[in-house]
Amino acid sequence: MSDMHEHSVAYVRDTMIDQQPAPETQGGVVNWMRANLFSSLSNGILTILAVYVLWKVLSGVAPWLLNGIWTAPSLSACREILQGATGGCFSVLTERWNQLLFGFQYPSDLYWRPTLAFVLLFVAIAPVLFYKVFPARMLIFTAIYPFLAYWLIWGGSLLVPVTAAAGLVAGYLVYSRLVTMSFAAGFFGGIAAASLVWYLAGLVPFGGVLALEPVDSRNMGGFMLNLILGTVCVSLSIPFGIALALGRQSSMPIIKWICVIFIEFIRGVPLITLLFVASVVLAYFLPPGTTFDLILRVIIMITMFASAYIAEVIRGGLAALPKGQYEAADSLGLDYPQAMRLIILPQALKISIPGIVNVAVGLFKDTTLVSVISMFDLIGMIRGPILASTEWNGVYWELLGFAALLFFVTCYGISQYSQWLERQLNTDRR
Amino acid sequence: MKKSVILGTLTVAALSAGTAGAQTLSDVQERGTLNCGVNTGLVGFAAPDANGNWEGFDVAVCRAVAAAVLEDPQAVEFVSLTGKTRFTALASGEVDILSRNTTWTFTRDVDLKFEFAGINYYDGQGFIVPKELGVSSAKELSGATVCVQTGTTTELNLSDYFRKNNMDYEPVPIETNSEAQQQYLAGACDAYTTDASGLAATRAAFEAPGDHVILPEIISKEPLGPLVRHGDDEWEDVVRWTINALIAAEEYGITSANIDELKQGTDSPEINRILGSADNLGEMLGLDADWAYRAIKANGNYGEIFAKNIGESTPIGLSRGLNAQWTDGGLMYAPPFR
Numbered sequence: 001m002s003d004m005h006e007h008s009v010a011y012v013r014d015t016m017i018d019q020q021p022a023p024e025t026q027g028g029v030v031n032w033m034r035a036n037l038f039s040s041l042s043n044g045i046l047t048i049l050a051v052y053v054l055w056k057v058l059s060g061v062a063p064w065l066l067n068g069i070w071t072a073p074s075l076s077a078c079r080e081i082l083q084g085a086t087g088g089c090f091s092v093l094t095e096r097w098n099q100l101l102f103g104f105q106y107p108s109d110l111y112w113r114p115t116l117a118f119v120l121l122f123v124a125i126a127p128v129l130f131y132k133v134f135p136a137r138m139l140i141f142t143a144i145y146p147f148l149a150y151w152l153i154w155g156g157s158l159l160v161p162v163t164a165a166a167g168l169v170a171g172y173l174v175y176s177r178l179v180t181m182s183f184a185a186g187f188f189g190g191i192a193a194a195s196l197v198w199y200l201a202g203l204v205p206f207g208g209v210l211a212l213e214p215v216d217s218r219n220m221g222g223f224m225l226n227l228i229l230g231t232v233c234v235s236l237s238i239p240f241g242i243a244l245a246l247g248r249q250s251s252m253p254i255i256k257w258i259c260v261i262f263i264e265f266i267r268g269v270p271l272i273t274l275l276f277v278a279s280v281v282l283a284y285f286l287p288p289g290t291t292f293d294l295i296l297r298v299i300i301m302i303t304m305f306a307s308a309y310i311a312e313v314i315r316g317g318l319a320a321l322p323k324g325q326y327e328a329a330d331s332l333g334l335d336y337p338q339a340m341r342l343i344i345l346p347q348a349l350k351i352s353i354p355g356i357v358n359v360a361v362g363l364f365k366d367t368t369l370v371s372v373i374s375m376f377d378l379i380g381m382i383r384g385p386i387l388a389s390t391e392w393n394g395v396y397w398e399l400l401g402f403a404a405l406l407f408f409v410t411c412y413g414i415s416q417y418s419q420w421l422e423r424q425l426n427t428d429r430r
Numbered sequence: 431m432k433k434s435v436i437l438g439t440l441t442v443a444a445l446s447a448g449t450a451g452a453q454t455l456s457d458v459q460e461r462g463t464l465n466c467g468v469n470t471g472l473v474g475f476a477a478p479d480a481n482g483n484w485e486g487f488d489v490a491v492c493r494a495v496a497a498a499v500l501e502d503p504q505a506v507e508f509v510s511l512t513g514k515t516r517f518t519a520l521a522s523g524e525v526d527i528l529s530r531n532t533t534w535t536f537t538r539d540v541d542l543k544f545e546f547a548g549i550n551y552y553d554g555q556g557f558i559v560p561k562e563l564g565v566s567s568a569k570e571l572s573g574a575t576v577c578v579q580t581g582t583t584t585e586l587n588l589s590d591y592f593r594k595n596n597m598d599y600e601p602v603p604i605e606t607n608s609e610a611q612q613q614y615l616a617g618a619c620d621a622y623t624t625d626a627s628g629l630a631a632t633r634a635a636f637e638a639p640g641d642h643v644i645l646p647e648i649i650s651k652e653p654l655g656p657l658v659r660h661g662d663d664e665w666e667d668v669v670r671w672t673i674n675a676l677i678a679a680e681e682y683g684i685t686s687a688n689i690d691e692l693k694q695g696t697d698s699p700e701i702n703r704i705l706g707s708a709d710n711l712g713e714m715l716g717l718d719a720d721w722a723y724r725a726i727k728a729n730g731n732y733g734e735i736f737a738k739n740i741g742e743s744t745p746i747g748l749s750r751g752l753n754a755q756w757t758d759g760g761l762m763y764a765p766p767f768r
Contacts, residue, residue: 104478374510393631
């Protein structure tokens with residue numbers, strides 16, 4: 001056939017033609033606009049409306065941003081400089097940035113400590129978040145990090161966090177020795193060993209061994225407080241949530257009912273009520289003059305709250321696994337902890353990631369609720385001390401916009417990470 | 431760690447349960463700092479500055495008491511409290527004084543078991559309206575929409591006042607003062623009502639304060655003062671007489687400028703007694719002779735504190751009004767130091 005073809009055709013092109021621009025009717029800006037913005041009368045009207053709204057918003061916001069005053073000492077000075085022109089008074093941010101980030105009571109010469117802790121946070125979570133990129137040895141630093149961060153932020157003797165860590169290590173060693181006999185023996189043996197270490201350490205006076213200047217909990221504030229509460233509560237509530245979710249599925253009635261009642265009670269009560277209990281009602285039960293660290297109280301309450309929600313998310317993940325997976329684990333002769341650890345949980349947690357991230361983002365934003373119990377988190381700082389100063393009374397948009405920006409950056413980052421992680425883990429189940 | 435904290439708490443609980451009560455003065459002196467409950471932020475009354483130092487009219491009371499008791503006006507640990515947490519904090523012993531623009535009422539004094547150690551500011555509820563509304567008296571507000579903070583005595587006073595004058599109004603419930611400012615400026619209500627000092631501070635923050643007037647009617651009595659726990663009379667005396675010393679100092683012309691000179695001794699026996707150069711009044715309080723000298727020296731006398739924080743030269747610009755000395759037609763009247 002080809003031979004015949006060769007002769008029957010007068011001319012055959014033997015080089016490729018360079019890529020040509022699309023025909024006039026198909027390419028160009030005008031055509032793109034016609035196809036995407038004005039494809040029909042109603043779309044055209046909507047486009048014009050959208051452009052109009054966009055213009056309105058931008059023409060309002062842009063001069064406010066560009067014309068902003070960054071160096072005035074007070075709101076009235078800002079207004080004097082602006083002389084009635086539109087412009088934000090961002091001077092409040094340049095003057096009070098340290099209070100917005102660290103609260104107004106954290107000693108200003110010690111700002112490097114929480115800042116260092118914040119930077120190290122990324123080093124610590126990197127091997128957890130990107131476990132394929134970073135070497136597993138970095139996890140050792142992750143394990144040390146909570147104690148290091150505590151020492152950096154609160155100060156005091158280094159021996160306090162070291163002892164806390166030593167208790168945990170002792171507990172783990174006993175656990176790993178006894179767990180071969182049975183999980184329960186390992187679990188309770190570990191707790192006993194850890195308590196023993198802590199008790200013994202409690203008898204030794206630490207004094208000022210390797211002490212940083214201590215900072216009281218009540219002096220924590222600003223965005224730092226939101227980050228502390230968010231990070232601590234999220235990371236604590238995941239293990240608690242897993243335990244609660246497993247407990248709720250347990251066949252042992254007492255454990256099951258304890259978990260059910262706990263979850264349902266916590267989920268049925270608003271977070272703000274729990275926070276009031278932490279700050280106000282507990283004070284009635286505690287004797288006069290004693291103050292049980294407020295941040296600790298709040299962390300316990302928020303962790304309880306978040307664990308209940310995460311437990312339900314994980315229960316959803318557990319329920320989504322086919323029954324065959326449980327049966328497969330049983331047929332391999334694995335006992336309950338092994339089956340959970342090796343087969344069920346890795347799959348269930350993978351399914352639960354979007355839900356867990358959702359709870360984490362919500363929880364992080366909920367940490368601003370602590371401002372109602374007179375803790376000076378970012379919002380508390382804005383609503384209380386800064387708006388109440390004679391210089392800055394009346395500056396709302398600039399301050400709250402800054403707060404929104406900080407929260408948006410953090411929450412958007414978390415959500416982007418979770419989407420990336422889902423794509424990474426999405427090996428099956430489409 | 432947590433366990434030992436809890437155990438420690440319980441032990442301290444057992445030890446201190448019986449002893450808390452009638453010895454705040456020695457507790458404070460032992461501790462070396464005064465725990466003072468203040469507002470989380472109220473313009474002119476209590477707010478931290480850019481360096482985190484508390485200042486304001488209510489804060490000055492704490493500083494004066496700390497100066498009298500601890501010889502150091504800076505030895506104050508400020509605990510900021512919201513309207514909801516303030517009474518618990520005082521009752522549970524978290525703070526020694528509550529100096530947080532708290533109105534002296536019967537129930538707070540009698541039922542909640544607190545003692546008001548005096549009045550440092552006579553406030554009252556007023557109205558602010560835009561000038562263009564053309565209203566010059568609260569009596570002309572019939573039919574107006576009024577922004578009012580919910581759950582406060584302000585709300586009750588408002589309805590009492592309108593009922594008493596046979597007028598009707600439409601309340602616009604608001605949660606916080608800053609929200610109220612925005613609503614009022616946005617025109618959501620014709621008038622905004624709260625304590626007159628708050629109105630002045632609010633108006634000071636407006637872009638065009640001159641476009642708004644505070645109506646002359648004051649429709650309620652809001653005597654504000656520091657309070658302490660019931661049943662500790664020695665401590666109450668210390669706070670009460672520290673405030674009286676500040677008020678009396680203004681009456682007798684003792685200022686932070688001339689106090690050192692006057693302390694050398696004067697012709698006025700009253701000044702000598704206050705400043706401790708005659709009769710040792712401080713000893714009767716359980717303090718030393720110079721207690722009032724230090725209290726006045728800390729921030730100046732009552733008039734100086736007023737002028738510095740909320741007076742006419744500040745952006746808040748409150749006039750003395752009821753808070754003038756009795757000799758100037760006000761209500762500030764310190765009992766004799768004798």
